[in-house]
Amino acid sequence: MNTRHRHLAPWCLGLLLACVTGTAIALSVVGCGGDPPPNGEDPVTADDFNLPPGPPIFQDVTKGTGVDWTYRNGEKKEHLAIIESLGGGVGLFDFDNDGLLDLFVVGGGDFEKTDEQLGRRPKNTKECEHLLRTTDRSCKIFGYPCKLYKNLGNWKFKDVTDQVLKLDGPWFYSHGCAVGDFDCDGWPDLLVTGWGRVALFHNEPNPKDPTKRILVDVTKKAGLTCNTWSSSAGFADLDGDGYPDLYICCYGDWSWKKHPVCSYDGSTPDVCPPKQFHGLKHKLFLNNKDGTFTDVSETVEVLVTPKDEKKDVEVMKGLRPGGEEASKGLGVLIADLNQDGKPDIYVANDTVNNFLYFNLSRPGRLKFAEKGFESGTAVDDRGGPNGSMGLDLADYDGCGLPSIFVTNYEGEKHALYHNDWKPGVTFDRHFFSYRSNPTRIAALGQTYVGWGTGFVDLEHRGWEDLVIVNGHAIHRPQGKGVTVAQRPVLLRNEGDGTFKDWSRSGGDYFFDNDKPKVYRSRGLALGDIDNDGKVDAVVTHINTPPVAILRNKAETGGNHWLGIELRGEKNRDVVGARMSLKVGERTQWRFTKGGGSYLSARDPRQVFGLGKADKVGTITVVWPNRKEQKWEGLAVDGYYRLTQGKKDAEPLYGAKK
Numbered sequence: 001m002n003t004r005h006r007h008l009a010p011w012c013l014g015l016l017l018a019c020v021t022g023t024a025i026a027l028s029v030v031g032c033g034g035d036p037p038p039n040g041e042d043p044v045t046a047d048d049f050n051l052p053p054g055p056p057i058f059q060d061v062t063k064g065t066g067v068d069w070t071y072r073n074g075e076k077k078e079h080l081a082i083i084e085s086l087g088g089g090v091g092l093f094d095f096d097n098d099g100l101l102d103l104f105v106v107g108g109g110d111f112e113k114t115d116e117q118l119g120r121r122p123k124n125t126k127e128c129e130h131l132l133r134t135t136d137r138s139c140k141i142f143g144y145p146c147k148l149y150k151n152l153g154n155w156k157f158k159d160v161t162d163q164v165l166k167l168d169g170p171w172f173y174s175h176g177c178a179v180g181d182f183d184c185d186g187w188p189d190l191l192v193t194g195w196g197r198v199a200l201f202h203n204e205p206n207p208k209d210p211t212k213r214i215l216v217d218v219t220k221k222a223g224l225t226c227n228t229w230s231s232s233a234g235f236a237d238l239d240g241d242g243y244p245d246l247y248i249c250c251y252g253d254w255s256w257k258k259h260p261v262c263s264y265d266g267s268t269p270d271v272c273p274p275k276q277f278h279g280l281k282h283k284l285f286l287n288n289k290d291g292t293f294t295d296v297s298e299t300v301e302v303l304v305t306p307k308d309e310k311k312d313v314e315v316m317k318g319l320r321p322g323g324e325e326a327s328k329g330l331g332v333l334i335a336d337l338n339q340d341g342k343p344d345i346y347v348a349n350d351t352v353n354n355f356l357y358f359n360l361s362r363p364g365r366l367k368f369a370e371k372g373f374e375s376g377t378a379v380d381d382r383g384g385p386n387g388s389m390g391l392d393l394a395d396y397d398g399c400g401l402p403s404i405f406v407t408n409y410e411g412e413k414h415a416l417y418h419n420d421w422k423p424g425v426t427f428d429r430h431f432f433s434y435r436s437n438p439t440r441i442a443a444l445g446q447t448y449v450g451w452g453t454g455f456v457d458l459e460h461r462g463w464e465d466l467v468i469v470n471g472h473a474i475h476r477p478q479g480k481g482v483t484v485a486q487r488p489v490l491l492r493n494e495g496d497g498t499f500k501d502w503s504r505s506g507g508d509y510f511f512d513n514d515k516p517k518v519y520r521s522r523g524l525a526l527g528d529i530d531n532d533g534k535v536d537a538v539v540t541h542i543n544t545p546p547v548a549i550l551r552n553k554a555e556t557g558g559n560h561w562l563g564i565e566l567r568g569e570k571n572r573d574v575v576g577a578r579m580s581l582k583v584g585e586r587t588q589w590r591f592t593k594g595g596g597s598y599l600s601a602r603d604p605r606q607v608f609g610l611g612k613a614d615k616v617g618t619i620t621v622v623w624p625n626r627k628e629q630k631w632e633g634l635a636v637d638g639y640y641r642l643t644q645g646k647k648d649a650e651p652l653y654g655a656k657k
Helices: 125-134
Strands: 058-060 090-093 102-105 109-111 141-143 147-153 156-159 174-180 189-194 199-206 209-217 230-236 245-250 283-287 293-295 301-304 314-317 329-335 344-349 355-359 367-370 391-394 403-406 415-419 432-434 450-456 465-470 489-493 499-501 521-527 536-541 548-552 560-567 578-583 586-591 606-611 619-622 628-631 639-643
Touching: 090 174, 090 521, 090 536, 189 245, 245 329, 245 344, 329 391, 344 391, 391 450, 450 536, 465 521, 560 578, 560 619, 578 606, 586 606, 628 639
Parallel strands: 174 230, 230 329, 301 367, 450 521, 560 639
Antiparallel strands: 058 548, 090 102, 102 147, 109 141, 147 156, 174 189, 189 199, 189 230, 199 209, 230 245, 245 283, 283 293, 301 314, 329 344, 344 355, 355 367, 391 403, 403 415, 415 432, 450 465, 465 489, 489 499, 521 536, 536 548, 560 606, 578 586, 578 619, 619 628
């Protein structure tokens, strides 16, 4: 049963809503395909999908790192509020520019009182209206601190939160993080999202010791007013002026006055589905290039397909509106999808159509065309919207273009949208094709609720694999074979346009003596924590266990690699840049991205797997302004910094000078 597309037994829908009958009321499944087939009846079978165990890819090294923080959602207070289901993310970024990725862990939040302390909930619909009129069932929502850990090297971290992270006021109930240099000073800044507000931290010298850095809350100073319920976010220079703008996903209109009592079996209370709430309009902020932002969510020009067939185009003021069947944003990914030098915005929404904003902006003026449905990326292969959460993109099949991957809810296939753009095609004819079946991703089944995800070449073979972390959003799922805690998944890119389940080789975090290990996971950040060229992973969970730090120990069989860090001229934002690298007879592509995964921020560096090649050909970078640069003769097995306008590559960690 696809519970995300159904009403439960909604006994009370809030202070202003009428009571309904006591039995469960089912919504018809959105889309033309009816109920999805149960696991095992998908057109793609899993008969030969699972790979046999091999040498472990990851080693769980959490215990020895000094990191012991976990995301807490307050569910012990037994409110069964939907705010508890989103979870929290994690960020990998080098806040002090010492060459080592530091770790930021989102804290979450709690409630001042338990559900019982707020007064008895109604037992049946006859009591509903009376209790809503006579009982104030609300309490203060507060936040747990987020944590910042400095990477000391050798897989050791130090908690520097109190010394570095300077929040103005108390912590709020937090969900996600995003990283971007919003003032182009060469130092990464940090954004934290959550319930009721966001926090923007500017990276600046410590006044007590200018050789050290601190992250100072400048939210009010920057004009970043966002007193709504925000989830994922992404920085990118959308108008081409060099300074990164900001897109923030907003979720639903839950509140204590709209806090339904719901059930999936007709009697047992549980967290309500998003169908019970209206989606909120998302937020878009224009960077003013002076340390401040302007909220253009209501004024930005957006072209949409007109309802009147006689019109060629309809101009809408503001982003797509929220509503009962709109918005509910959980993930955002920003990258150049059509090689015009302008980063486009793709948004994962929960149970409603996803958005695709093609970028038509120019300096100082943002303008988009929202073509999610027309492009084929808003819904699945049966025309129905999914419960979408996590995002990433990559050239998974060697076509030279970034295709979009989306993690979805139980009863739905994870979606792979292949980018079918060709040179000369305009945005109104830019289509994607749904490839979950032919790539065999559909063979994974539909018992998972997927969250954080990312493409990564784990063995330096030259093909990017997929990592997915899972965990249910409710407490008592009804689907056959569906559990609350769920195993993480590795999908190996076979290099022929297909993937296979590689999880048995994941290591001790994935399997224990051939028995899958399960978690209530949410955030995933990928990054090379020890600069050895192998991309590691950090995963967050709800309440327990603490954040997991997974070291990539893959046996690469002597395969080589090349790592690239891009830097814009005068520290201009580089989201939207693309790179190609000639390796033997193949050309590999990488794309710089804003946002991605779920509530998390990954290492911005790109790692090319080279296979057995010990020499590489030309590496070409096309910057967001469409200017092209080439570098020759870079040595393998090291990182280089490529700076826009500079002729020579700068050797970094392990690279030969």
